[in-house]
Amino acid sequence: MIRLVTKSDLEQAASLIAMAYPGMQISDEEDKKGFIERLTLEIESENNLKYYGLFKEQNELVGVYKLHDLKGNVNGKIVRIWGIGTVAVHFFHKKEGVAKQLLQHFHELARQEGVGIVSLYPFNTSFYQKMGYGYGPTRYQYKLKPASFPNSGDRKKVVMLSPANEEEIVAVYNNFVSMHHGMIERTWHERTLIKKKHSYYAGVYEGNELIGALAYALQPLQDSHFLHHHMNILEWVWTKPSAFIDLCTWIHSQQDQVDRVYVRMHDESLIYQFDDPRNDSIRLIPSVYHEIGTVGTGIMYRISSIESFVQQTNFNSLDRPETPVTISLFVRDSFIPEQNGSYKLTFGENCWSIEKSFNPAEEVDLSITISDLSSWWMGCVSMEKLVQYGKVEVNNWPAKQLDRWFMPPTKPVCLTSF
Known part of the structure; x- marks a missing residue:
């Protein structure tokens, strides 16, 4: 029981x-x-x-x-x-x-x-993929010198925050959530960590509004003196670019005490913001590619109800067909048998709808596993790539066209642990 x-x-x-x-x-x-x-x-x-x-x-x-x-x-x-x-x-x-x-x-x-959608952090990725979970976005860990951070902002705008600023920290975080696909609103547990001062917080204001916040911890550097540290950035959100630049400039100023700054983000374009993105490994990837970080797979997504997912998200803000469209797909889902089978996905009156149908797998426009469907509809992998690598076969529709209708243009970002 x-x-x-x-x-x-x-x-x-x-x-x-x-x-x-x-x-x-x-x-x-x-x-x-x-x-x-x-x-x-x-x-x-x-x-x-x-x-x-x-x-x-x-x-x-x-x-x-x-x-x-x-x-x-x-x-x-x-x-x-x-x-x-x-x-x-x-x-x-x-x-x-x-x-x-x-x-x-x-x-x-x-x-x-x-x-319509559930998620987890796997102890074994293949175990959960067998249960229908698709891979989420990759996360990159960078180890940067403070001097590599941009120095064009105003570090004097960066102030120390405390548990008394909890509501402001939550507000800027949730504003960041509203701007980024995949983000999860501030949780009860995360509020508890702020109250307990689990980490230091630095912030940037514009007028009376907090527009950027950075949570960090300082870790003593092994085999060095007590004034030498790594800075471990636990969370970094901002709603205006100026807040990001000001916080970068503040980090830049910590060179006397901080040896390396650990930054973990889903965005690989972050390296283009730094003077020197190399980490401290001095390793080369042939022929001459300097190691700049490590990468891992973590959060996985699963569509738990195809009908609910389509109804609730309706592929919000993506391209819409210019005329009515019907796409037949076959979803292979052995772990939730009720979801296994054919569907008719229809666009009309500026809205997508979906219902079960009875087409055999060999007669549909698209046959796909629930794990790949979950990764695709969450924007983690494109249909074009799934076709290119032979995982999915599409009939009657160009893969690029399907991506424009069903795939978010950016990969999900998630800072919430559970």
């Missing part, structure tokens, strides 16, 4: 999660007590979080997950985006299909609530 985790279940939940995630270092009773207090706060607060557990006989908890009910920007439209995190299976109940049951429950709840 899968049900909501209650306060009486938290000792079991804490032990299970501690075994599943040893990196959390919940190693003794004091650590466990602190973790139970955290879980208690989460389930008793008004927030976007819920814990669900899979219970066996005698109320034994063998698996748990955390549901995040989020609001995010899908190509300019704010919709519900659910996230699943802390998927934990009891150490002595692995290979019993527990994780599969938890994911099935999560997807069923999403469909009941009419949530």
Whole structure:
């Protein structure tokens, strides 16, 4: 049975999660007590979080997950985006299909609530791709010298922020969300981190309005003196270019104390803003390409309800056909059988609609897996590239035309962890 985790279940939940995630270092009773207090706060607060557990006989908890009910920007439209995190299976109940049951429950709840898109951060990308999750945007980690940052702004406009500025930090963050596809609105947990002063914050004002904010931590440089640090930028948002330049100039001025600045962004064009984007590896990629950073894949997306996704997003702000259009597609989804099959996607009266149909796979315009469809409709990969690499075959329509109608022009940006 899968049900909501209650306060009486938290000792079991804490032990299970501690075994599943040893990196959390919940190693003794004091650590466990602190973790139970955290879980208690989460389930008793008004927030976007819920814990669900899979219970066996005698109320034994063998698996748990955390549901995040989020609001995010899908190509300019704010919709519900659910996230699943802390998927934990009891150490002595692995290979019993527990994780599969938890994911099935999560997807069923999403469909009941009419949530069209769900997401997660994978511990194993291939495991979740088999469950229909498509790869999200790549994230780049740069290690830059402070002197490489632009120095054309006004560092004196940069001020230190504190928990007293929480509402302003949330406001500029959510303004950034409204401007960037993929971003998720500020969460209860992130507000808690601001209140607890989890990091330092620097900000830029224009008049009385905060137009840029940067969260950072300073980490001592190994084998160096106590005044030598790396700066780890945890979050960086701005609503006007001048705020970005002023914050860059402020970072530029930290050369006496900061050796390298860690910047993590989805935007590979960031390197064009710096005098020297090279990291500290001195490695070359043949023939002569200097290493500038590392890249990783993380957040994955899954369309949990094709009909809800089309209805809620309606491919907002993308090109529209000039005349009525009908496209037949076949979606292969083995994990949510109700979604497997043919669809008729129709444009008319300046609106897209979709309904199930009965065309066989070999007679449709487009046959695609749910994972590739999710990545495509979230703007992570183009139909042109899916066709080029032989993953998808398109009939009757040019791939470029389909991209103009259904693919956001920018890849999603997501700074929210869950």
